[in-house]
Amino acid sequence: MKRKKILRFLLTPPKILVLGFMLIILTGAILLSSPLATSEAEPLSFVNALFMATSATCVTGLAVIDPGIHLSTFGELVLLFLVQIGGIGFTTMATLIALLFNKRISLKERLILQQAMNHGSMEGIVRLIRKVILYSLLIELIGTILLAIRFSLDMPFWKAAYFGMFHSISTFNNAGFNIFGNIHEFSDGFNSYVNDPYINLILMVLIFLGGIGFIVISDLLSYRETRKLSLHSKIVLSTSVCLIVLGTIVIYLSEYSNQDTLKALSEPGKLMASLLQSVTTRSGGITTLDTASLRQSTQFFMIILMFIGAAPGSTGGGIKVTTFAILIGAVISMARGKEDVVFFRNRISKEVVYKAITLTLLSFLLVIAFTMLLSITEDQQFLSILFEATSAFGTCGISIGLTQQLSPIGKIAITFLMFLGRLGPLTLAYALTPKKQKTPFRYPEGKITIG
Template sequence: MLRLWPFRLLRQQGSLPTTHLPASPPVVLALGFLSLIALGTVLLKMPFATRSPISWFEAFFTATSSVTVTGLTVIEPATVLSIPGQILVTILVQIGGLGFVTFAVLAAITLGKRISLQQQALALEAFNQTSVSRIRQTAFSVIKIAFTIQGVTMLWLSLWWGRHMDFKDAIYQAYFHVTMAFNNAGMALYEDSLIGLTHDPISILTLSLMIALGGLGFPVIINILRKKRWQRLSPYSKIIILGTLTLNLLGFLAIWLFEHKNPSTIANLPWYEQATAAWLQTISSRTAGFVTMDAGSMRDSSVLLIMFYMFIGGGSLSTASGIKLGTFIVLIAAVISYLRHREEVVLMQRTVSPETVQKSLSLVLITFSLFFMGLLFITIFDKLPLRSVMFEVMSAITTTGMSFGITGELSLPSKFVLTLLMFAGRLGPLTLVYSLATRRRSRIRYPEGHFQVG
């Protein structure tokens, strides 16, 4: 978690004011997200945002799903929300995806204000950085890269879709779906999500590229743009790229194999449409939320694989959630090191610190605990098939947004549980726990004991 020693050193040198942090950075982050959700709720409840009135809770659920870039909905955005309401949702998704801290730091820099101690601590926590000097550079890079990628892709899809529809409609649909894809939100303006686009490989490949880039993580994208050659990339970037390619290719082949004879999903499609459907379904499983197959009609093997991919998620400092791909890879390396009786955990000829391994283990345990508790409460509140509830809960805690279509059928307490899971999943389970209990180092050392495990 966040370390404040750089700030103490800078204060001693007189570079920063001796300002006391009134709250830990994770608490400020949590309050920022809550404020954004509250603002989004109020705006979505206003008449201009909807074609037909919605309840306060429906507005709250939609705002939470947007800010946490989840995509689960209890209303149909394409029919219930007006154009201004849909644009409002995309703005909430964009802020939630890139991080409100990025916008706050950028605004402070633009106005020529000096970033205070509190702002620097907050930015370090959000960007997962340890160097104060990199805050401004990272903030600018995130904004510039995100809007450049989205802008170019919007233009391309507008031209592509403009061949078959009014150009203004093509521009708007490109804007909406590219924003959702890059920020891994998964809301669509079609009732069947992207199932109707399986005949259009260009659109599927374009949107899947947006999902993959958004989920890769800005540190990796920045490293690629700066170094330009594989040999010069950082070990972290290499491991994330290789891990992403491996998961995507294996998942694509597995889902195609599992579903190609399933008449309820893709069995009746030509082989190339089966391939595009399986490809986007796989890419989207890692917290994007778009679907090219009806999730409720998929085979159990496919559902389990998708839930596993949801749990892993994308890269650190990305628009995706989950435990993060880097966490998963570190734990795999730790297991391999243990089986080989190696004292150190090694990745790409680099030693992984024990603190990183502990953080990874904690993140997995906390995420799974939240998943289990959410599952337990919803099964108490509602009598629905366990498979459907498990999928819904995993989708919420990993902010994926895929659903068996039961979100609207859940009782009010179950829907509230989902909002809590979405908030915790986006904020980060470790950050959430850090918000509730300040980390303190004990000077007491105890004798080593032997405990049986395994």
């Protein structure tokens, strides 16, 4: 009886998600620390391998080494496999295997899938998983072909195909890893393609599709038949577009006269670079400008965008655009003296509003706590540390040069923060707390002054 209670405590859906991610990360770290995974004489230290495995599985993209220089082809493929599992979810992969063997998906497994996908209900969850796998592979294949065509102008065909595959999967899953160090003595990522509209457009589309979530993609593809979008899709799309446009304007105006970023580019180049930097803060991690050369005002604004992140059920992190939209809606409703938060003539329940506030506050406290810790362990400017911590939490993967200079304690701290950012503070909180029980009474209402 006691053993059953222990198993019941350990095997709730959030706990399985946490343990599953931990197991995948540990396996990846062991593989990356093996001599086969490195192109150098000495294998990666376990701390570095753990950092890279966590960054890949949590689709972050922060790197303490240059994958294109320090990893062998085997190491790059391990990294890519972890990105793929982390992007669409290990539960999705497990479901795919079960469906291939005609195994019935149990109620508990459906609950786990619902938790993993941030889906509102279990209805149609297996059908959604099938769509997730199909859409992911199809989008990644198209991205691979389009990128390979362009890369073939700069390198041999088979290398271009490999580069196209790696960067398509990495970009769509919002991981942001690049292996351009493989062909250069140092890696400047996609900076050399800052004026290339073809590459920029493909990257932005891949990041955007990976960041809006599979539920929204499914809605968009079925729109011709249904002629309607769900409330979730409407909020995700409208909020994402508003944030991208706002981000583009702010980055363009802030960096317009900066000699190290936009000033040297043509007008179309300035707009294109500003748009990509705005899109990539959705959790993409791909940049065409030197992030360290951006003005501090731009870097701070990017911190805000990274903290907001992508959509629920996507490959991105952050508090999510729906959470941000609900907070803005609550502020507007309060300012207008209205009781309900309303979007597109639909009322949002108070429970969802409370959840949004809780998630935002927990996330804010996490970023602040880890920023304070890193301020003690790392001898760096405060803004650089805050940028790094937010990028790790939002699984964005953009850095202004701190990642490869982290101390061992700093690497462990960022590793843990990437893990928390991918799972989400609420998932971890649910995993570590016992099942909630309803109290048979309510306390009397008290009055308190606010503001």
